Amino acid sequence: HLSRLDIHPVIDSTNEELKRLASTGAPSGSVCLAECQTAGRGRRGRAWVSPFGVNVYLSLLWRYPFAPSHLGGVSLAIGATLAEALTRLGAQELALKWPNDLLWRRRKLAGLLLEVAGESQGPCHLVVGLGLNLGMTAGQGSTIDQPWTSLEEALGGFTVGRNALVACLLDAFVEALDRYGREGLAPFLERWRAHDAYLGEPVRLLLGEQVIEGIHAGVAEDGALFLDTPEGRRAFQAGEISLRRL
Ligand code: BTN
Known part of the structure; x- marks a missing residue:
């Protein structure tokens, strides 16, 4: 379940903030949201463009009693969960680029940055960071160096409330993280495969x-x-x- 939710107008990075909180004992289920990030990070050391008020920048802390070596499949589990949650909200043609980039018509809609910390014998904790383009304009995203899109575009101009969207995603992530802890990747695998973007290519x-x-x-x-x-x-x-x- 969720245990704490902080919303910041401005922060360096919601993942960094949650890692700081984790080191001072924040409980599993802590959430950090921001309107904008000054040092939003993507995978492979890239920056995540994070303009104010138009997107979702979300991080969720989850603690597991086991060692980090069991978390090899968690990024696919969360990717599949994200694709399904947005499909339930009406988005179609979503695809996952391994391990967990979310694409719409081959353009990037959302990215996940999962960071794990822990001793090799366990326990460990995981920070799930989600950046979801929601209503970002072409101008605001002009420095992004790959094809991208937003949920509003993917939904054909239909606007979803950001609060309702975040609530729905958090619900789905919490359930998935809990289930992953009990059952591993197995229950998510076919669901991930159903969205595989580049199979056979x-x-x-x-x-x-x-x-x-x-x-x-x-x-x-x-x-x-x-x-x-x-x-x-x-x-x-x-x-x-x-x-x-x-
Ligand atoms: C990627 O596709 O490279 C992953 C992007 C992850 C971006 C999110 S935004 C919220 C959280 N805080 C960060 O600094 N990064 C993640």
């Missing part, structure tokens, strides 16, 4: 400096990406979870 994987090309051949039971390369089928683990000691 040539893709490029960036592993630090290394670039690996192949055909995207789906996801494994543990959430790894299968890539068919000239050397055969290879599996890659989701690299967006950065593991740190507390």
